[in-house]
Amino acid sequence: MRYLVTGGAGFVGSNIVLRLEKDRHDVTVIDDMSSGTFKNLTTFRGDFYPGILEEMDLISLFRGRAPFDAIIHEASITDTTVSDQVKMLQRNIGGFRRILEYASASHCRVVYASSAAVYGNNPSPQNEKQTPNPLNVYGFSKMVMDNMARRAAKELSSPVIGLRYFNVFGPGEGHKGKFASMIFQLYLQMRDGKPPRIFKWGEQGRDHVYVKDVVEANILALSAEHSGIVNIGTGIETTFNEIVDFLNKSLKLEMTPDYFDNPYDFYQNHTRASIEGARALLGYVPRFTVAEGIQDYVQYLEH
Numbered sequence: 296m297r298y299l300v301t302g303g304a305g306f307v308g309s310n311i312v313l314r315l316e317k318d319r320h321d322v323t324v325i326d327d328m329s330s331g332t333f334k335n336l337t338t339f340r341g342d343f344y345p346g347i348l349e350e351m352d353l354i355s356l357f358r359g360r361a362p363f364d365a366i367i368h369e370a371s372i373t374d375t376t377v378s379d380q381v382k383m384l385q386r387n388i389g390g391f392r393r394i395l396e397y398a399s400a401s402h403c404r405v406v407y408a409s410s411a412a413v414y415g416n417n418p419s420p421q422n423e424k425q426t427p428n429p430l431n432v433y434g435f436s437k438m439v440m441d442n443m444a445r446r447a448a449k450e451l452s453s454p455v456i457g458l459r460y461f462n463v464f465g466p467g468e469g470h471k472g473k474f475a476s477m478i479f480q481l482y483l484q485m486r487d488g489k490p491p492r493i494f495k496w497g498e499q500g501r502d503h504v505y506v507k508d509v510v511e512a513n514i515l516a517l518s519a520e521h522s523g524i525v526n527i528g529t530g531i532e533t534t535f536n537e538i539v540d541f542l543n544k545s546l547k548l549e550m551t552p553d554y555f556d557n558p559y560d561f562y563q564n565h566t567r568a569s570i571e572g573a574r575a576l577l578g579y580v581p582r583f584t585v586a587e588g589i590q591d592y593v594q595y596l597e598h
């Protein structure tokens with residue numbers, strides 16, 4: 296099959312690209328390298344179009360080539376603290392508009408990355424029937440993409456599938472610096488012999504999902520029969536204290552956390568994905584518990 300992966304040099308995108316190539320598909324990547332790195336794709340065998348997606352007329356660009364069977368759209372500003380609202384919206388919404396234009400002209404399937412950020416501080420477990428409540432312009436951009444996808448799903452001949460990722464962690468996120476997962480940040484501190492720093496008293500929880508499960512969800516979405524927007528997580532909340540325990544076990548350490556006051560007026564204390572929708576639409580069942588994901592990840596990082 297022929298696939299286009301946008302944001303293919305990023306964390307999740309590169310994991311998807313490498314899996315698709317392992318499965319012997321023909322993969323083309325678009326990335327503007329604003330937050331991605333070529334280092335994630337050193338074994339890549341496909342074609343690469345550098346560029347800012349919303350500035351690319353995909354229909355002209357790929358005219359004369361066999362159409363893609365699907366687009367997997369991961370490109371996005373992922374720095375959730377960007378306060379330039381116009382830039383965030385132009386990049387995230389404008390880029391998605393390009394994807395939908397191409398899909399409409401070429402009848403190809405679209406699978407795209409949405410985010411748990413659309414839920415803001417909605418009560419846990421977050422489910423797809425909740426009214427979105429984004430707390431930053433990043434979450435707002437994903438909410439608008441979901442609105443566009445719902446409309447497109449009624450008009451396009453192939454499915455449009457949105458995956459609302461929760462907190463993804465795993466190989467390929469190192470380039471994200473302070474936007475890499477908390478699991479990676481805590482790993483770095485502990486590896487360097489520093490006690491892991493977490494907010495008092497470490498009881499806040501997140502639905503942390505291993506990138507291999509996120510890749511699997513994308514693969515399943517390539518053959519799902521219907522359009523839809525579903526959560527991708529584990530369905531389990533894991534506290535930061537538990538994360539430190541799992542890292543201690545995987546690193547064979549016995550570190551205790553350095554707790555400090557949470558400086559934020561507002562902080563989301565609990566997230567947990569309801570994953571019933573993903574099970575129904577995709578047949579998605581996470582294969583890794585957070586403990587297993589951390590063990591697999593630490594093995595990768597230590598070798």
Ligand SMILES: NC(=O)c1ccc[n+]([C@@H]2O[C@H](COP(=O)([O-])OP(=O)(O)OC[C@H]3O[C@@H](n4cnc5c(N)ncnc54)[C@H](O)[C@@H]3O)[C@@H](O)[C@H]2O)c1
Binds near residue numbers: 330386410
């Ligand atoms: N990592 C997570 O925990 C998480 C959680 C929820 C949603 N998501 C979503 O998953 C997707 C992948 O995120 P990630 O963690 O891999 O982040 P990432 O920053 O590593 O990857 C994003 C990639 O998109 C590229 N990009 C950004 N804007 C672009 C544009 N306008 N044109 C072309 N390329 C562009 C970047 O250079 C980068 O390679 C994003 O859509 C993100 O919003 C991620």
